[in-house]
Amino acid sequence: MWAPPSVVSIPTSKAFPNDEVNVARFVKAREVEVRALEEGIRSAKKSQMRRAFQDVPRDMRRRTASHNPRRVPQRLRNRIRKEMKDDNTPVASGKSGSGVGKGTTAWLRKDGIKQAKAKAKARKKKKKDDDGVVVTKLDEKNEDMDVDVEEGKEKKDLRLKETLLKSLQTRKPKAKRSTTLATPPKPPAQFRKRQIHKSWLPTHLFHTKRAHMTPPVEPLWRFAVPLTPTQKSYRPTHRASTLRGAVAWDMSYMATIALEGVEKSISGLLKAIGVGADHDGELWKDGGFGKKWRTGTRIWEGWVFEREGWPLKPIAPVVVVWSSEGKSDIDATDPTSKVSKTPSKRKVFIRIHPAGFLQLWQEVTRLAKVQKPSVSVEDLRFEIGSIEISGPGATETLQTALWPTQAPNSEQYPPDSPQAVWKILSSCINPGSLPNNTLLAFNISDPRLHHPPRPREATEPAASLALLNQVISAWPLDKTLSPPALFDRNARLAAQRCLPSQQSINRRKGAAKPGQYPEPRPTDPQIPVLLYPSRISGSWTVILPWKCVMPVWAAIMYHPLSTGSTPRFGGLKEIRQIAFEGSRTWYPGDYLGTAAGWDWELQERAVREKEWSKRPKGNRVAWESIDLGNNRKGEIGRGWACDWERLLLGPPTPPESRASKSTKLSLPPFQHLSSPIISDLLSSNPPCALRDITTSPTLFTAGIKLLTRGVPVPCARIYRLPTNNAELRAKWLSLVPTSSVLYKSKSKANRPPQALSKDVPLHLRRRALAAGLLAPVVVEKEIPQPGDKEYPTVPDEPDLIGFITTGNFNLGEGRGTAVANLLADRVLVANAENKVRNGKVQEKFLCIVREAGQGFGRLARWEVV
């Protein structure tokens, strides 16, 4: 039997000769013992039989690695092969993968491989026998040949660029009359069949290998969107976005609409869809933020509404960017333009979530025709892609991935230019510290040319921070931002078409000096890029041409962060998680008042119903038998859904059978009240009614925080404090946790025992302690818990005000929080009543949250979000 190696111990006669015991020998004996034990521990660890696949990091461990050496990181493969040979473990070979086949196919494939190997062996042998000369290095002749090939390509690229430029000069772009929706680019034949009803993101092949995607038949917004990485990533994502590291998303599914026209007509169009309609039109005044935005040095983020639909019919949150005015090349070189007489045309990008794209597109195209002179609208969905990256390491990652192209004539860029400012921003960790809503636009070089990244030289932190502070406070780009090349279609196309193949890049890298990046060439693509930081979410958004997204994505994903590891990537679930943790709402899921939000809710409802009905009756929640107290049984509406119809229409009257579901409303039954408006309504004195603004049911988004215990869950029901039942209301109010409840209690028995002061002599304190241990004082909990008889029951259905759309334990806050949609009129009525009663401040904004399958509710506080 295997026994662990024993630890050596010195006999006393050796440690203490002549039986002398003194401090020095004592200490030495102990030290020797410590060393011997440590040695024993080390040798025990080494002698333990540990296979290679047990030494793999936690997120790379697989069950099947013990039979297949390829399923283990490369550095351990040799070790595993040796171990398996020693052990006589059968190696599983070639059973998985596409084209492997079973039966005859498998045999034929294996046979083919065997024959190919044999042929290769024979060829090698023949070569060796034929010429005794072994070619060791490239001859000069070969090198020239390589250069010729390169030159030939170079010439071709130059010619291509020339023709593009020529087309710029000879043909004037015409204003498009008929605006059509863009079609996705034609994918390679191998993948065409899978992209008929959906399109792939530019980084699709990266994501399919590492993330769960939407099911092939149920794409989201007609895109194959990654939902979540395959590895467990809830906490790592939270840590990477707040603590250390970075998280990146491929957001190329965000739609872009380009408007081109005279500034007045574009402004008219934007005003008509409600851009800047709140804050009394401050955005359109001549000066301040509005002016900066219209000159193209700032972006505007906000909501866009239906035509004449402000403030109750929002479509989606958008980002609007103007292209800054500057002398464009066309006007400079084309003598026949009539630029001097007519006002110059401006360009605007509107970026919107695909869920709201179609609605906005229809509005914009209709409004564009109405403007005089008309605005040309273009759908740039598959021409422009974007990447979003957040976290403390985001700026560092982008610095490595986005290298501005070299200045012409190899000059330095002036210190005011975006390229110089970008370099200075490398020491900025928090994009929120930059001026609000700024943007940067410059051309970058192909990231593959300077990959793999090299560790940057450490710059003096004090000097760089001082420079950074200067730049942030002065923000020189306000004066020097030239029109971003991204707005120019020819620049985008040129960048996409001039992207060299991976093979040519590899050739260039091989030809470069060891340890050096290949030299930049005039034929290299100049990728136009627009990037802006977001203060609210602490993230950077990078907008670039569609086909250039993949090289930049690869540079981001393989960037070694200074804090260790590489940036993570995220899916839809991670976007929702990060928005939730930052106490922000997520469009479309949290906005039931929009058409897209309603669609999303119907989708989620179907998914949840399917999940519920697929479980056997014994294993699922029985909605009919839930006891809500006061002889009320059964869940309100459908338990697996946020039953908005039930909230609107009330319980079904007896003649309707319970089996017939309420009419499925495909049009959104609600309108949405934006947060500033509802805040105004709530705080106004005297309380004004919602009837002044609208009569149809409206919702608003609210954030929920539970007061005592519990974690809010999606589809939980939210009630206001009972309005009819004063007794129940008082009971609920007594649950509000304040420390005064216990300490001010009149009966001494209920007060917690006070700690004796230090003046009291020791023996008395000991006596008190002993007494306390023998007969512990039980402090009757004045606060009843759910399940007790005194715990208040849930209010009636008229007091139902809404449902929770997103709820979970918030790792950022350390407690459960939620985002909910509440019915505005019921909330305002309760608020008004509260004011009439002169309720205490702590009574304001209280609500009761009850999970869908539970019978009891918990007190919570809500606030407008």
Place this chain on the structure above:
Amino acid sequence: MVRVKHRYLVATFLYPGAPTATSSKESLSQVLQFNQPTSDRLDAPLLLKAIRQGVAELFGDYGAGVVSPSLRINYLSPATSTAIIRTPRAHCQLVWAALSFMTQLPDPIAQPCVVRVVRVSGTIRKAEHEVIRRAKVIIKRAQE
């Protein structure tokens, strides 16, 4: 195969009060006196026999039968008076009691001592860690 689990007792031999057999000119500090080295004649088989006898005396045949299969001295250092004793998991308290009732070292030596069980651990690694930690602490205390 079901895993047979053990407990590892870390025990020290302490010598309170009585002066050492050796005569030394300076009076030893209390730390050194308490934790003085044990005689070389205490080896693993002798200690094992002493424990078995102790368990039999306190708990009779049942105790002796239940404790003896897994009883083993993993580590014994007379120079530092420390021992790691392996016992069966369910009955480690019997051995602990037997150790506590030992008033003197086993017969040929017959020196009065106190056996103190300092830590019970499920793995020998943690027991060794504890011995290392204690040794470091005592070195500091002895040097003061």
